Amino acid sequence: MSANATHASWTRKDFISIEELSVAEIEQVFAVTAAFKRTLVRTHKKVPALRGKTIVNLFLEPSTRTRVAFEMAAKLLSADVISLDMAASSTTKGETLRDTAQNIQALNADMIVIRHAAAGSPGYLSRLLRVPVINAGDGAHEHPTQAMLDCFTLRERLGDLSGRKITILGDILFSRVARSNIWALTKLGAEVTLVGPSTLVPHWFTEFGVKVSHDLRSALADAQAVMLLRIQHERQTSSHFPSLGEYTSMFGLNKTRAAWLHPDAIIMHPGPINRGVEIDSQLADSDRSVILEQVTNGIAVRMAVLYLCAGGSPEAVATPDAPSI
DSSP, X not given: OOHHHHHSOOOOSOBOOSTTOOHHHHHHHHHHHHHHHHHTTSSSXXXXXXXXXXXXXXXXXXXXXXXXXXXXHHHHTTOEEEEEEGGGSGGGGTOOHHHHHHHHHHTTOSEEEEEESSTTHHHHHHHHOSSOEEEEEETTTBOXXXXXXXXXXXXXXXXXXXXXXXXXXXXXXXXXXXXXXXXXXXXXXXXXXXXXXXXXXXXXXXXXXXXXESOHHHXXXXXXXXXXXXXXXXXXXXXXXXXXXXXXXXHOBOHHHHTTSOTTOXXXXXXXXXXXXXXXXHHHTSTTBOHHHHHHHHHHHHHHHHHHHTTOOHHHHHSTTSOOO
């Protein structure tokens, strides 16, 4: 980590997208994440960093891992947490997102974590509200904390990502995870290849500074990590391949295709996994899979993001001579 990354102050109120982050800011999140991850192995995991703060999780799209990870992260930071989903929010009565968010702020919440099907909705709220807004996934736009935990996991396994070859396989077109990871990985110097059916991996993605391939064997051949993505039926307005069976026969990762990878290559997936579609169960559960490590790192990454956007100092927790958290 560079000295500048360690000592620069975090100035962002919100955490909306990877696209807008500098490399130094990404490194700051990693440094604070590493500090909080050390607390997760202690007998007493809770730290007082956000004691007295109230965080509202406004999840207007289904989620298991992300919502639980944010809840756990907030509670481990000693914050009070209130979680709302679509069924429990007044949006079902016709209230606008703006009114819902402004009412939550008026109720003295200190931070809002939002997942929404509309791309741009967290950014819209961040400009409207005085409290920090954290993007937990907005449509097909970005999922910035997922990308941070993916890259943090890659750094733990591979070290410096500069020059590392990472392949992202699957439904790129509709994936906010892919977009955030493309931004993060390319900023960190990785060489990214996107692979899948031409309908889900259009050539225009090369404008992001990545390679696009429809040849799975060549895309896997020199990859040091392969990141699988779920087929997102809920975002597709028309069929982009004849059937799940055909997709699996062409692009599903099975034992034969895993043999095309470098022997030390790791397998990643943001979840939820469609076992037998994107990946065979034996590979998802194999020693090469880091899927559950990604889940664990998701807690530490979200602790770091909540802490920083609440005004926490990176230097207070992330430098070698910092007092214990």
